Amino acid sequence: MMELPKITDKQEWCCERGCGPCRAMETDFEVFRSETLDGELLESRTEKVWVSHCCGMGLMLWDRDLEDFVETALQDTKQEDSHGV
Numbered sequence: 488m489m490e491l492p493k494i495t496d497k498q499e500w501c502c503e504r505g506c507g508p509c510r511a512m513e514t515d516f517e518v519f520r521s522e523t524l525d526g527e528l529l530e531s532r533t534e535k536v537w538v539s540h541c542c543g544m545g546l547m548l549w550d551r552d553l554e555d556f557v558e559t560a561l562q563d564t565k566q567e568d569s570h571g572v
C-alpha cells in the first residue's frame with residue numbers, strides 16, 4: 488500500500504467531512520468486485536487506503552504555515568484528466 492506521506496509539525500491530517508484534525512487510519516477499500524447473477528461473490532479485491540479515523544472518509548492535509556490545504560500523494564487517485572490542452 489501507499490505509505491502515509493511524512494508531514495511536518497506544521498501540518499495535520501483533517502477529515503474530509505470537516506470534523507477537523509484527525510488521525511490517519513488504514514482500511515480495506517474494495518476496488519474490484521465480481522458477482523454471479525445470483526449475487527454470489529466470485530472475486531473481491533481490496534486495497535489498503537488511508538482514511539480518517541473518525542468517519543472513515545478521505546484525508547486532507549492542512550498546513551498551518553500556508554493556512555491552506557496542501558495536496559498529498561493520497562489524493563493522487565486516477566481520475567480523468569480534466570485539463571484541456
Ligand SMILES: [Zn+2]
Pocket residue numbers: 502503504505506509539541542543544
Ligand atoms: Zn470525520
